[in-house]
Amino acid sequence: MEEKVLKSKSWVANYFYSKVCEYQHYLEQVVGHCDSSLARFAQKLPPGDNEGRLLTYAYGSLNNMVQTLKDGGSVFLPTAITWTDIKALRHGEFFYLSRNAATHDGNPIIDAWVDGRYYVGKDIERFDGFGKFIKIQRPVEDVRTFTLEFSRDFYGFLADRLTLLGDDHQLTQPIIGPSEIEQIMGSQLIPEDVKSLFSGQIDEIKEKAGNIKSDPVAKALEQIRTGADYIRRVS
Incomplete structure (x- = not known):
């Protein structure tokens, strides 16, 4: 049984690397759509017909990846990742609550555009699954800024947790x-x-x-470093 558990953890650790890559993919889409809008505004052009819609799709996918990495990492890391951990990051509380609003209510989240920048235009009000009224305070920063700030902190957090495994972990199978x-x-x-x-x-x-054999922890850490370098370049 112990061998099967280890093998299962190794599988999930290997999946983790690809999900870090997927997170980076959606992050680059969010930034790309925001940059495209800024470029059009600089040319005195209106927003692209589908830009806001595509940005909403990319942001929703990015936000869902946060839970995937949280749950997947909790399978093989020595300490499980909790929402409390994530909410402690910059804009982590908003990412957590807005994911619920988008997933359970279909709320598009991004609903304002000013001078080429996209924003969450107003606080989000909803009822949770227990009938409790919740008011989600919107970020004052534009979508590009708060997404990059959260992602920088999230990558740093994931790297710290992965590093705790050390080089002599048993996940290389x-x-x-x-x-x-x-x-x-x-x-x-x-x-x-x-x-x-x-x-x-x-x-x-x-x-x-x-x-x-492949070391899934080393691969994930390398991808996180690549993602962090990208954030430094575009911030």
């Missing part, structure tokens, strides 16, 4: 195990002639696959 290879070779997606070709080499393939 074979990327593909024997059971996965058997499932792949048994799949209907694999042509029969390919299965026949490799049928006598399964044990060798399993052995070689067992030697292919």
Whole structure:
């Protein structure tokens, strides 16, 4: 059982790296749409027809990634990530509460445009799942600014938590195990002639696959450093 738990944690740790990449993807989309709007304003042009809508989609996806990284990291990190941790970051309280407003109510969150910059135009009022009235105070900063400020703090927080694992963690496991290879070779997606070709080499393939390992913590930390460098460049 202990071996299965470790393997499961290793899988989630490997997923974590790709989700950090996904967070960065949506962050760059948010900044890109904001910069496009600023460029149009500088040219005395109105906002693009779809710019605000696409910005809303990108921000919503970015915000959902916060929970994904929170929950995924809690599986393999020595200390679980809590909303209390995230709310302590700059604009963390707003990210937490606005995610609930967007996910449960469909609230678009971003609803104001002034001189090329997008804003949350007013405080958000809603009732939570228990019928409690909640008023979410809007950030005074524009969307580009508060998103970058939160992301800078969030990356720093994730890096600190990952660093606690040290270099001698047990999460570096074979990327593909024997059971996965058997499932792949048994799949209907694999042509029969390919299965026949490799049928006598399964044990060798399993052995070689067992030697292919990747450190998911190191990969995630490297991606976080890349993301932090991006934030420094565009801030």
